[in-house]
Amino acid sequence: MSDLELIQPGTLVLCSTDIAAPPMTSVVDGVRLGFEPDLGRALANHLGLELQWVDVRRWADFVPTLTELRCDAILCNQAITPDRQKVVDFTIPYGRFNEGVVVRTDSPINSAADLVGRKVGAITGTTNIALAASFAGAEVIEFGASDDAFHEMADAAVDGTIDAFVDDEIVLPTLEATGTLRVAFIAPTRNPYGVAVRKESAALRTALNGAIQHLIADGTLLEIWHDNFPGKAFRL
Structure with a gap:
């Protein structure tokens, strides 16, 4: 080689x-x-x-x-x-991977239609930000300046700074295990990695x-x- x-x-x-x-x-x-x-x-x-x-x-x-x-x-x-x-x-x-939208466990958000007027986070430069931008009526909040944007974004959802955020479906069960966040819905984007x-x-x-x-x-x-x-x- x-x-x-x-x-x-x-x-x-x-x-x-x-x-x-x-x-x-x-x-x-x-x-x-x-x-x-x-x-x-x-x-x-x-x-x-x-x-x-x-x-x-x-x-x-x-x-x-x-x-x-x-x-x-x-x-x-x-x-x-x-x-x-x-x-x-x-x-x-x-492999191919879908994306998911995460919200607080007490959030009323369950679909893309529920994101109108809501603040939706995603990490800059990812397919997640493109998906967030596709939700009609949502305000996209970009993350990525910190050394751990993923967990910063999750914390922002927990404290109410944002209403929801987008990330890859496969990493979301760990967030749900905290008991403070849940997956509102999955977008079947099937992104090839x-x-x-x-x-x-x-x-x-x-x-x-x-x-x-x-x-x-x-x-x-x-x-x-x-x-x-x-x-x-x-x-x-």
């Missing part, structure tokens, strides 16, 4: 985050857990590479971390969108595509999915 032009020969450096968002990703006692960490380990293993993680906390910093050669690829909730494809390249999808690489990293993209295809074919990706998302249908 010496032709992959990795920033560290023999090592795949993946950009992720240490912000707790289980079961997608989290770091507990120094151990990285969740669907994407498991996928990252499987990809590196298939390619015969060591694995290293670089953590990013602000969403806007992911692409700069990649383009400034501080990682080889981004494996962290990256939906494949036309705007992002102008800046980076993506592998084939490793891929590994993002630099435009000039064609060889790495090809290698990662081959690895993902192998993990699909031998059932490893399905196993990783069910280990982390039991009861959720696997979508590609």
Whole structure:
């Protein structure tokens, strides 16, 4: 794999985050857990590479971390969108994910129609902000300046600063477990997630595509999915 032009020969450096968002990703006692960490380990293993993680906390910093050669690829909730494809390249999808709207447990909001005149939060630069903007009559409140916009947004919903917020469906059960928030409804957006690489990293993209295809074919990706998302249908 010496032709992959990795920033560290023999090592795949993946950009992720240490912000707790289980079961997608989290770091507990120094151990990285969740669907994407498991996928990252499987990809590196298939390619015969060591694995290293670089953590990013602000969403806007992911692409700069990649383009400034501080990682080889981004494996962290990256939906494949036309705007992002102008800046980076993506592998084939490793899963498709819906989005959800979260409210306080005592909120009367249960549908998009209930968001008229409401403040709806989402993180800047994500597909979530695009979905929030699609709700007619809602006022979009952007988050992303802090090192933990996800939990800042959840706190804002709890204290009433915002009425609702949008995030990826797969990370929402953890918020519901707090007892203060609930999922009002799910938007079936089925966003395809891929590994993002630099435009000039064609060889790495090809290698990662081959690895993902192998993990699909031998059932490893399905196993990783069910280990982390039991009861959720696997979508590609």
